Amino acid sequence: MKKILFLFVCLLISKVSLADNVILMIGDGMGENHLKCASADKAIYIMTLPIKGWVHTHSANNQITDSAASATAYACGEKTNNRMLGKFAGGDDCQTIAEKAVQEGLSVGIYSTDYATGATPSAFFAHVYNRNDRKTIASYKLRAQNVMDIKVPVSKISQEVEAALNKLKNNTKGFFAMFEGALIDTYSHHNKLDKMKExxxxxxxxxxxxxxxxxxNPDTTLIVLADHETGGLSDECRYTQKSHSGTDVPVYADGKHAELFDGKQDNIEIYKKMYQILFEN
Ligand SMILES: [Zn+2]
Known part of the structure; x- marks a missing residue:
């Protein structure tokens, strides 16, 4: 009898520990040299994370992606066309990893310094052909707020993390959280190096x-990456253009399944790995 009880308890514990959390952190436009140039003045914690890999960022219809197609690749696991959010290239809506998490009973949080209907956060809950269709995005956001914790825009992303994660973790089924630093991209478009670094x-x-x-919370995997590089920042820390570039971006990972993100990968594989961690464990 004792043996059976012991086995039952073991089974219960293994069942409980199945709940995994994924924290996806997107530095919009943050290429390798953004990190290197910022680290010249101040140590960058991201660069000390145990796993570092690389991400190819091209979209379905362009070597150089925009934030809409790139965030959709992370959210849905397929390449789509620039400007499209939460849609496959063919035009059908995709189920985002955030929507799947809600469906499976996990908690979901989306936080960004982007404007209210910005492309990166919206890719996780909106489905539009054009990222500038702010009215439709806003209506998706309104609906999504019933089932997800969405805060866009926030003034400083660092001020949100602790409270958000402590709220999300109160779910035995786990959670998916996305945090975005959007202004790295904005200041890079304007070639403002010091503001970008801030x-x-x-x-x-x-x-x-x-x-x-x-x-x-050791059942958590942390992924830190960019959606694309912005500004063609050189080794000498000079911007060479005002737009996005097609160069690969670094991905850093920490926590339980960090090793999955080692090496080179396409942006759609990031979704597949997050999906595996959250739903196929
Ligand atoms: Zn941009």
Whole structure:
């Protein structure tokens, strides 16, 4: 009898520990040299994370992606065309990883310094042909707010992380959280290096808080990446263009399944790995 009880308890524990959390942190436009140039003035925590890999970012219809197609690749696991959000290239709506998480009973949080209907956060709950269709995005957001914790825009992403994660973790089924530092991209479009660095330092602090959470909650995987590079920032820390570039971006990972993100990968594989961690464990 004791043996059976012991087995039952073991089964219960293994069942409970199945709940996995994924924290996806997107530094919009944050290429390798954004990190390197920022680290010249101040140590960058992100660069100390245990796993580093690379992500190819091209979209379905362009070598150089925009944030809409790239965030959709992370959210839905397929390449789509620039400007499209939460839709496959053929035009059908895709189920985002955030929507799937809600369906499976997990908690979901979406936080960004982007404007209210910005492309990156919206890719996780909206389905539109054009990222500038703000009215439709806003209506999707209104509906999604009933089932997800959505805060867009926030003024500093670092100020959101601890409270958000402590709220999301109160779900035995686990959670999916997305945090975005949007202004790294904005300032890179304007070639404003110092302002870009300020935003990157705040994003880096946010990553530090998330990493601390991972230490205390070991069933968590933290993924830090960019959607694309912006500004063609050179090794000498000079911007060479005002637009996005097609260069690969670094991905860093920490926590339980960090090793999955080692090496080179396409942006759609990031979705597949997150899906595996959350739903196929
Ligand atoms: Zn941009």
């Amino acid at each position: 935003e990157l330092y705040d994003f880096d602090l946010a990553v530090k808080f998330a990493s601390d959470f991972v230490r205390e």
